[in-house]
Amino acid sequence: MGNLLKVLTCTDLEQEPNFFLDFENAQPTEAEREVWEQVDVVLKDAKGILDELQAYKGAGQEIREAIQNPSDEALQEQAWAAVVPLVGKLKKFYEFSQRLEAALHSLLGALTSETYSDPTQHLEREQALAKQFAEILHFTLRFDELKMTNPAIQNDFSYYRRTLSRMRINNVPAEGENEVNNELANRISLFYADATPMLKTLSDGTTKFVSENKNLPIENTTDCLSTMASVCKVMLETPEYRSRFTSEETVSFCLRVMVGVIILYDYVHPVGAFAKSSKIDMKGCIKVLKDQPPNSVEGLLNALRYTTKHLNDDSTNKTIKSMLQGKGSSLVWPLQHNFSGSKRESRVRMGVSSAASLHSQTAGDG
Numbered sequence: 001m002g003n004l005l006k007v008l009t010c011t012d013l014e015q016e017p018n019f020f021l022d023f024e025n026a027q028p029t030e031a032e033r034e035v036w037e038q039v040d041v042v043l044k045d046a047k048g049i050l051d052e053l054q055a056y057k058g059a060g061q062e063i064r065e066a067i068q069n070p071s072d073e074a075l076q077e078q079a080w081a082a083v084v085p086l087v088g089k090l091k092k093f094y095e096f097s098q099r100l101e102a103a104l105h106s107l108l109g110a111l112t113s114e115t116y117s118d119p120t121q122h123l124e125r126e127q128a129l130a131k132q133f134a135e136i137l138h139f140t141l142r143f144d145e146l147k148m149t150n151p152a153i154q155n156d157f158s159y160y161r162r163t164l165s166r167m168r169i170n171n172v173p174a175e176g177e178n179e180v181n182n183e184l185a186n187r188i189s190l191f192y193a194d195a196t197p198m199l200k201t202l203s204d205g206t207t208k209f210v211s212e213n214k215n216l217p218i219e220n221t222t223d224c225l226s227t228m229a230s231v232c233k234v235m236l237e238t239p240e241y242r243s244r245f246t247s248e249e250t251v252s253f254c255l256r257v258m259v260g261v262i263i264l265y266d267y268v269h270p271v272g273a274f275a276k277s278s279k280i281d282m283k284g285c286i287k288v289l290k291d292q293p294p295n296s297v298e299g300l301l302n303a304l305r306y307t308t309k310h311l312n313d314d315s316t317n318k319t320i321k322s323m324l325q326g327k328g329s330s331l332v333w334p335l336q337h338n339f340s341g342s343k344r345e346s347r348v349r350m351g352v353s354s355a356a357s358l359h360s361q362t363a364g365d366g
Contacts, residue, residue: 016230016281017120020241021130023257024250028128035110039132042096042103046139049096052089053143058152059083063159080163087160090153091180093143094188097198100136101205107133108209112220119220119227133228136202137260138253141303144196154192161185196307203267210268225265226279232258233281236288255292258285259300263308272310274320286323 028036059082066072066079110129111122123130147153164185166172180188194200210221232254235241245251262280266273273280286304289297305324310316 016234017123017227018234019120019124019231020235020244021123021134021231022127023131023134023253024246026127026131029126031115032110032126032128035106036128036132038106039103039129039136042099043132043135043139045096045099046135049093050139050142050146053093053146053150056086056089056150056153058150058156059086059159060152060155063155076163079159083156083160083163086156087180090157090192091184091188094191097191097201100139100198101201103132104136104202104205105209107136108206108221108224109213111224112213112216119223122224123227123231130228130231134253134257137257137264140198140202141256141260141263143198144307145299147192147197148195157189157192161189199263199267199307202264206264206268222265222269223279225261225268228261229258229265229280229285232261233285233288237284237291251292252296255289255297255300258288259303263303266308266310271315272313273308274310274313274316276315276317282317282320283323286320290323 059079062075062079062082066075069075107129111119111126111133113122116122116125160180191197191201206221206225210216210218236251236254236258242251245254262273262282262285265278265280269275269278271277274282286301289301289304301324305311311321311324
């Protein structure tokens, strides 16, 4: 209880971390190598996952024709043949989320350990692991942007489950049934039902990490997140540090990581990122975003507006709400009716769809 009270009431923003985290060239030390190699195996597959998701077109036409002509067996077979391999991809993406959660646990274990006395020392001296943590956050935001703007994903999976159910009732053998059994299908369905499934995987994984490590003070984890956000902010607003980035892609990467870790902190911390007790300088972070060319950060501002948990809490500072509301924008989208997706997804899909255009301006998705 004492640890929780400390987390809820601590407001120390004076001592911001002041060092350069080398997102471009950080290499593992011998002490980092074991964890780094475990996580590297996962991250090497991340770009391929994003490429496959970006290329995902769905089986909308085949499904529509099958639904409109229920007695045409040929069209039913065509739709099923189109959907089965797509479900294989969706299963692959879901299974990757489980690998990503395991990688996150490994990184949190290292970055919150008692090896160093505070999170700033961890991030400064274990830069290769900090870089991997940043890459996981970067991947997460990109995956969720792509998923949220592609309703075919849930439509395809819903059609697959309905058709499979009918086949079972009629005792029709179904190709592809063995690949996704009913229990797995339920888990996959819950995964894609969330507006931001990878973020939910990370937030649930971080919460699980805290609950499984009861001997570890809660603030070791929340401070790791807030310190990462502060490091990104300081590097972006300090000309000496920013000039060391060799490309604008790294600037975009740093901005995306800052936003990603803020959103994660907002889900994991008991009162979120926008409370007075938050260790993240939200006004400073929003100012850094607004100091960039508008077309390069609107998607990230929308991510803060529409995918955080606590922004609309009564306790959130009105200045922060005003800074995020900006010109002509609202902090709550009207519900959009959509064949697939949760109400929250319908609300936020419009809000973050413009973020997809950031892809070409952002550092490598792996």
